[in-house]
Ligand SMILES: Cc1cc2ncn([C@H]3O[C@H](COP(=O)(O)O)[C@@H](O)[C@H]3O)c2cc1C
């Protein structure tokens with residue numbers, strides 16, 4: 001029996017109930033604590049608003065980050081066979097091996113910053129030998145070609161969201177850094193952006209792994225056709241099922257679960273942000289738990305962040321994904337916590353405050 005939208009929403013009801021954080025008194029106390037630190041008011045700039053965000057997520061004046069988890073969701077895309085990526089689909093499983101062997105960018109950065117790294121097989125077209133660090137949760141062997149049919153069924157979409165939530169529940173800690181791998185997934189992310197924000201597809205479509213010139217025009221044209229093919233898929237769940245992919249759907253579930261547990265959610269680039277966009281249409285309060293690590297050079301990311309009213313911490317010209325931007329921003333979160341916990345106040349340090 002096929003699942004309809006009403007039963008899909010009913011199946012996810014528990015996950016979609018993310019509470020709003022009401023905390024004006026706490027915010028005022030944290031702001032006062034920051035203002036009493038031995039520095040001119042506001043002089044730590046973006047680090048101060050980051051400290052406020054972390055305090056708000058954790059509901060305490062001195063937030064602490066424990067056992068941060070970098071989770072990279074990987075899956076293949078039927079649409080990749082249409083030539084929307086500069087690389088072949090096999091790179092997805094080959095990079096999963098590389099993540100697990102410790103040689104990928106995110107492996108190096110996670111190691112550097114003491115982030116536990118897990119890789120989730122959300123639907124890679126490859127059979128992996130089990131091993132530590134690999135979480136096998138295949139929904140399918142890659143999504144279907146969205147130009148011909150929905151990338152996944154609604155039932156698969158719901159299963160992926162529930163599975164992503166379950167992965168987060170199984171992991172320790174109070175901070176989740178999201179990463180992804182899936183050849184073709186800048187296409188899925190661009191499609192979701194276009195459908196959910198109403199932006200024109202050419203403003204959402206970028207180079208991904210290096211699709212330039214005429215190939216970029218072709219990619220954009222294919223994505224335009226995919227949108228037309230699924231014109232009826234306007235509901236966020238229907239759009240996610242129609243446009244894909246498995247790793248994005250699992251990240252939607254991971255975001256919903258992490259938000260409900262008040263974990264800090266560290267958002268990476270274009271693709272992870274597209275999952276946050278979908279999750280925010282299902283449960284707007286997830287955005288209160290998100291830290292946007294960077295603005296990617298993928299051309300739609302700036303606009304996607306603007307639509308979410310998100311202020312990224314860094315702009316390093318990255319266009320990689322994997323969670324690399326989240327890992328690079330991680331020390332800023334640690335610094336924000338330390339400023340609140342360890343920095344002296346004018347009174348404690350005996351430093352004269354500014355003249356009234
Ligand atoms: C070697 C290699 C490593 C990567 N690590 C992340 N991605 C990134 O590129 C892909 C998205 O771009 P597109 O939509 O153009 O395929 C994703 O897998 C993403 O994480 C990589 C891509 C490649 C080739």
Ligand SMILES: O=C(O)c1cccnc1
Pocket residue numbers: 186207208209268269270271272296297298301318319320321322
């Ligand atoms: O911003 C990203 O996440 C991104 C950009 C290009 C390719 N892969 C990922």
